[in-house]
Amino acid sequence: MKYVLIVGAKSDMAKAIAREYAKQGFNLYLAARNVNELEPISNDITTRFQRVVQCFELDLTDFDSHESFYNSLPEKPAGVITAVGYMGEQKNSEVDFEECHQVIDSNYTGNVCLLNIIANDFEARREGFIVGISSVAGDRGRKANYIYGSAKAAFTAYLSGLRNRLYDTGVQVLTVKPGFVATKMTENMDLPENLTAQPEQVAADVFSAQQKGKDILYTKWVWRYIMLIIKNIPEFIFKRLSI
Ligand SMILES: NC(=O)c1ccc[n+]([C@@H]2O[C@H](COP(=O)([O-])OP(=O)(O)OC[C@H]3O[C@@H](n4cnc5c(N)ncnc54)[C@H](OP(=O)(O)O)[C@@H]3O)[C@@H](O)[C@H]2O)c1
Numbered sequence: 239m240k241y242v243l244i245v246g247a248k249s250d251m252a253k254a255i256a257r258e259y260a261k262q263g264f265n266l267y268l269a270a271r272n273v274n275e276l277e278p279i280s281n282d283i284t285t286r287f288q289r290v291v292q293c294f295e296l297d298l299t300d301f302d303s304h305e306s307f308y309n310s311l312p313e314k315p316a317g318v319i320t321a322v323g324y325m326g327e328q329k330n331s332e333v334d335f336e337e338c339h340q341v342i343d344s345n346y347t348g349n350v351c352l353l354n355i356i357a358n359d360f361e362a363r364r365e366g367f368i369v370g371i372s373s374v375a376g377d378r379g380r381k382a383n384y385i386y387g388s389a390k391a392a393f394t395a396y397l398s399g400l401r402n403r404l405y406d407t408g409v410q411v412l413t414v415k416p417g418f419v420a421t422k423m424t425e426n427m428d429l430p431e432n433l434t435a436q437p438e439q440v441a442a443d444v445f446s447a448q449q450k451g452k453d454i455l456y457t458k459w460v461w462r463y464i465m466l467i468i469k470n471i472p473e474f475i476f477k478r479l480s481i
Contacts, residue, residue, distance in 0.1 A: 239289070243267040243315040245296065245352065246322030250421035251371065253279050254437035255319055258445045260287040267311055269296035298322045298348030299340070308355050317367035318356050319444070320349050324386075325423055331385040338385050345389035350396055357400055360409045367410040369448055370397045374415050374456070377465045380481065401453060412447055413454045416440055417461035433458065 242259045244252050247268035256266055260283045268276050273295040280291040296307050298320075324344035331338040353368060360366030375383055376390030394413055401411035418424060418434040435443075435458045447455040456462035468481070 239263065239265050240316035241265045241267050241290075241311075241313060243269065243311070243318040243356075245269045245298065245318065245320040247279065247293075248272075248275055249321040249323070250423075251416070251419060251437045251440050252319070252321035254441035255321065255444055256283060256291075257286075258438075258441040259319075260289045260291075262445060263289075264316070265290040265292075267292050267294060267315060269294040269307070271295070271297050298352060299343045301348070301351045304352045304355055308352070308359070314359060314363070315366070317369065317448070318353070319369040319371070320353070321371045322348060323371065323373070323390075323423070325383065326386065328381075328383050328385060341385050342389045342392075345386065346392045346396070349393055353396075353400065357404065357409070361404055361407050364407045365409065367412065367448055368397075368400065368404075369412045369414060369444060371414045371416065372397065374417050374461050374465050377415070378468050378476075382480075410448070410451055412444075412452060414440075414444055414447075415454065415456050415461065415465075417456070417458055417464065419457075433460065433464075 242264045244256050244266060246252050247256060247270045256268060256279060260266060266283065266289060268280060268291060270276055273293050276293040280293055283289055283291050294307060322344060324341055326337055326341050331341055349370060357368065370393060372394045373390040375387035376394045379387050397411055397413040404411060416435065418429045419440055420434055420436055440457050443455060443457040
């Protein structure tokens with residue numbers, strides 16, 4: 239049975255995605271910081287779906303560890319899904335470059351470092367799928383979260399280029415752009431209910447889009463149209479807005 243590698247596996251979204259792939263017949267490699275904390279999700283999946291789940295320690299900002307981490311996987315995965323992300327507080331990122339750097343490395347540089355290695359392997363094998371969880375925040379910079387948004391924008395551009403590079407090899411690259419999702423990351427935010435997805439809904443959308451070979455997924459779907467409007471507001475108006 240094929241393995242899917244899920245990076246940032248303690249994320250609420252990643253846990254739901256892991257359950258979805260297990261339900262659909264995949265074994266799992268789960269990678270995260272503090273690997274012991276993966277035990278509950280690993281046990282849950284093993285019990286409910288009778289799949290093989292193997293857990294690995296991985297800090298995405300520990301760039302030098304990525305090659306040996308990937309080489310340590312018992313067999314190469316059929317696909318990789320990265321859900322790693324860190325928003326932090328925008329105001330802190332404005333005054334503390336360490337914090338700013340952490341946001342950029344967690345959302346962008348770390349993903350690039352790992353996916354470069356995996357993309358080279360998939361390209362050589364001429365198979366595989368890569369799913370990157372970016373964000374609608376990368377579609378336009380806003381004063382409320384433009385450090386995080388700019389890292390997501392860079393990640394979105396990276397995934398677009400990677401998709402273009404790997405097209406001839408049959409390797410699929412899916413960019414996921416969630417709007418609001420009810421997770422740890424947003425637990426202190428007052429989110430509009432009708433625009434906020436549950437992690438399980440995102441997981442089902444990701445699985446379906448990946449299986450259909452889609453390139454870009456907005457979830458909930460309505461965010462595609464919300465962002466179309468937001469992207470088309472002229473800059474001289476946009477700079478005056480608080481949205
Ligand atoms: N929630 C939303 O509304 C929303 C909207 C758009 C996009 N997203 C994106 O969706 C993805 C999943 O986020 P989520 O909402 O499920 O939030 P979450 O539960 O906070 O998940 C983020 C995960 O990233 C992990 N992480 C951060 N830095 C890491 C590093 N250096 N190495 C390894 N893991 C690291 C965290 O690990 P620890 O558990 O060890 O801290 C955490 O498990 C993220 O990329 C996020 O940016 C979320």
